[in-house]
Amino acid sequence: MKLEELGEFGFIDRLAGQAKARTGVVLGIGDDAAILAPAAGKVTLATSDMLVEGVHFDLALSDPRTLGRKSLAVNLSDLAAMGAQPRHALLSLAIPPALPVEFLDAFTSGFLALADEFQVALVGGDTCASRGGLVISVTALGEQCPGLVVRRSTARVGDLVLVTGTLGDSALGLELLRQGVRSGRSVERHLDPLPRVAAGIRLAEAGLANAMIDVSDGLLADLCHVLDLSGVGARLDLSRLPLSAECRHHLATGGNDPLVLPLAGGEDYELLFTAAPEREAVIRSVLADCGVQVTVIGEIIAGAGVSMTDLAGNPYFPARLGYNHFGITRDAASSRLPEVT
Known part of the structure; x- marks a missing residue:
């Protein structure tokens, strides 16, 4: 079916018919705005x-279902970094007219499947x-x-x-995809990341994390956000970086700087x-209960x-430190953080 045959409102009705009602939703899809009721005592x-497309993903390298999952996962990861329980989501799409309805069906199927996993409406x-x-x-x-709620600005000396978890797998997965590889742990980590929601909530509710962020732009770039807002510095022992076996093999066999991908x-x-x-x-005990490994990499x-x-x-x-959408890839020469000493 072509999208022009289905029409905008036909597509919306198709999507709304698959969305599930959940606690806290007074009025969902169909009106000018949703009505949501937060739980008592919560913010x-x-x-x-x-x-x-062309910036964050390449349709030649990703399938629509995992793209749908990833579209929600990256947002849930932000909530996890503040210790929040995900509740609701809004999805907006700017769609090329030639994109098949079957693609959109697979995309929304993936999006809603991940929403179901985390009880998101x-x-x-x-x-x-x-x-x-x-x-x-x-x-x-x-x-x-x-x-x-855990913030970025409260790290303490x-x-x-x-x-x-482990670092560098997603970047390695992207490299492998561009080389024609279509399977493997690193490829899966890039295409279908799993947000650490349970771990973030447990750390927050047990009062264990002083400051927290999710690793999206790169370990160094994201650590710099914490340091800058907290007014502190850090010392890292890079021999302790947690790496998967696949990533270790790649680092040992290719590239001039084996630390670029994980950092x-x-x-x-x-x-x-x-x-x-x-x-x-x-x-360690709390995160083990979530099935999540944790590694000390510095102070x-x-x-x-x-x-x-x-x-x-x-x-x-x-x-380099990480990705910058509005300039050259962020590097030590062009950024005031980190000051490498």
Whole structure:
């Protein structure tokens, strides 16, 4: 079926018919605005991400179902980084007229499947025609008690720097996709990331994370956001970076700098957080209950910037920090953070 045969409102009706009602939704899809009722004693957290064809994804490298899942996952990861429970989402699409309805059906199927996994209600959005590529905009809403929300600005001198999962897999997956590889752990991590929602909520509700962010632009770039807002510095031991077996093999066999992917590759959607050293054992226990590994990679220090030692214990100076949409890839020469010492 062609999209012009279905029409805008036919597509909206098709999508609305698949969306499930959930707690807190007084009025969902169909009116000028949704009506939502937050849980008693909770505040609402809102986040929005846009995915643009040719910038964030290549339709030649990704299938519509996993693209739908990823479109929601990147927003849920932001909520996870603040310890929020995801509740609602709005989905807006700018659609090229030639895009088949079957593509949109698979996309929305993936989006709603991930929504079901996290008990998220689709409550609205918008559609329009695109004269260029596909544009996806998602707004996600979550809830948490105001005193439990974790921010970027509250890292403390003496804190440990910790990260969940492994780093560099998504960037490696993108490299492999561009080389024609279509399967494997790293490829899956890039196309279909899993947000650390349960881990973020557990860290927040147990009061274990002092500051937290998700790793989307790259470990160094995202750590710099925390350091800048908290007014502190950090010391990292790069020999402790958590890497998958696939990533370790790649780093050992290719590239001039084996640390670029885990430090600056981005889109890992792991949680990077700081915590008091005496809470490390409790953190490991709490995250083990979620099936999530955690690794200490450094500590928060007084001052500004980051000092790093490489795999051999020598001072390390990064070639780049992470992705910058409005300029050259962010590098140490063009950014005031980190100050490498």
